[in-house]
Amino acid sequence: MKTHWFTLHEDTFLWLKGNKVLVYNAENKNRALFNLSDKLEKICHRLLEIENLYTVELTDEDVNDEEISQWIHSLIDMRAGYLSLNVEFDKRPVSLMPVLKVQDNREYYEGQQELGFKGKILQNLHELTFYINGSEEGDAEYFKQTIFPVRSDLALERTRIRLFIKNSRSSFLSNVNLVGDLFLYPDIGELINDISELSVQLTIHILIKDFLNHVQEIKEMKWPTDTRINILVDRVFDVSSLKDLSFPFSLAVFIFSEDDFLRYSSLFDTFSLAQDIRFIPVYNGENMSFFESNVFMEKDDIDNVDLSKNEIFIRQAINVGDFGKLTIMPDGKVYANVNMPSLGTIDDSPYSIVYKEFTNGESWFRLRVQNPCENCVYQWLCPSPSNYEIVIDRPNLCHVRN
Structure with a gap:
């Protein structure tokens, strides 16, 4: 036979x-x-x-x-x-099953630490976000889902920010974000200059109301080449105020309902903006139906996901949304994810904070290994767990059942 x-x-x-x-x-x-x-x-x-x-x-x-x-x-x-x-004397066909192999994992860095080598762990740090102060328009819940100012009377000292960035430096640190009512920060010009000297992309995130309160001051500032302003839009405003801006800017528009999306779409259709506009859903405790209709994954969404082999490996190894990022709040506490316990303070060494996240953290390696995702054939085609799941208290945002 x-x-x-x-x-x-x-x-x-x-x-x-x-x-x-x-x-x-x-x-x-x-x-x-x-x-x-x-x-x-x-x-x-x-x-x-x-x-x-x-x-x-x-x-x-x-x-x-x-x-x-x-x-x-x-x-x-x-x-x-x-x-x-199967012909006699012919070699058996050989194919290598796509299996994830990770070298720089938790065990690797624990072994390096035990041997007295700090290794290259800071190469895993790619982005820093500093909430340098608070805003009267901040929200204690929205910042747990996306970049959004908080209400706080505290402010981070410029020298502490500069030192933390300096101690984090490697060729892999590429982005620094500043969040808050930044133009009430006394040393904002000097801080921006400090960061611009470090050859990283600096993005300033400011709520639209705070932006409009300082629009003339903003227009008169001399912005370094690698600086961008991201305007956080949480209300309808006069879009003509964005005319004649001589620096790159983008808009992050927060939406809570379908009506919000239609309202903002109509607003921006009337004004030509040659800039990036992103619509970001925000959960407010009362708009679950909006999330279920517009944010939750459907079978068609997964069927349209096109991932390379390496992209699948990445989802099997790290949390794509969190990995390589640290957030420093106005009180100086440092987080890999603001919904998780603090890893230390701005006065600690970035190495010790990254090492702690690698070996004991709950964010950078938060994968789809929980029930029901672990029992789903689409487990590794779905995006990494997001902050939405934490805030809404759901294991996933998915309508798919198999």
Whole structure:
């Protein structure tokens, strides 16, 4: 009796969860979902055994079975695998299953620390956000979801900010954010100059009301080349006030309902802005129906996700939204995520803070490994857990059930 080899390509992922099997070709982004019968389950488990090198041996009876044949040819049609005849003396086909291999993980840095080497852990720090003071328009809840000023009478000292950035410096630190009612900050000009000397992208985040209160002062300032203003829009305003700005700016527009989206869309349609405009949903405790209709993932959303093999590996290893970022609040406390416990203060060394997050933190490595995501075939096609899940107190923002 002749036998055959069925081999999956190296860019093909095979995920089994419950009675479903999802095949995803990361090279051409083709995918197929199947019900997992006993026959297919046996073949899939053999394919997933590392020693089989993503190849399974099938008999004539197997390849002539209607169900197995349809499954195999579906995968061949989506270029996820191929069938070959097992000829005597021919080498067995070899394919490397796409398996995540991480070198710079928690255990690596713990080992380096024990050996007395600090290593290159600061290369994992890419972005710093300083809430340098508060704003009367700040909100104690919204900042837990996205960059949004808080109400606070405290302010970070310029020298402490400068020293923390200096001690964080590596070629991998590329972004610094300043948040608050910045033009009530006494040393704002000097602080901006300090940061501009460090060859990083500086973004200033300021609420529209605070911006308008200082618009003339803002227009008269000389802005360094690598500085951008991100205006946080939480209310309708006179868009003509944005005319004649000589520096790059963007708009982050917070929406709580469909009506908000329509209102702001109409507002900006009447005024030509050659700038970036992003609409950011915000949960206020009363607009769950808006989130369920507009933010939660649907099956069609997942079917339109196109990820490379490396992008899938990234989602299996780190939280894409949090990794490499630290936030420093007006009281000087430092967070990897403001919804999690503080890692230290601005007076601590950035190395010790990053090391603590790597070894004991709850943010940078927050993955979709909780129920029900861990039992879903779409587990690694979905985005990393976000702050929305924490604030809304849901394990995911998803309508998909399988």
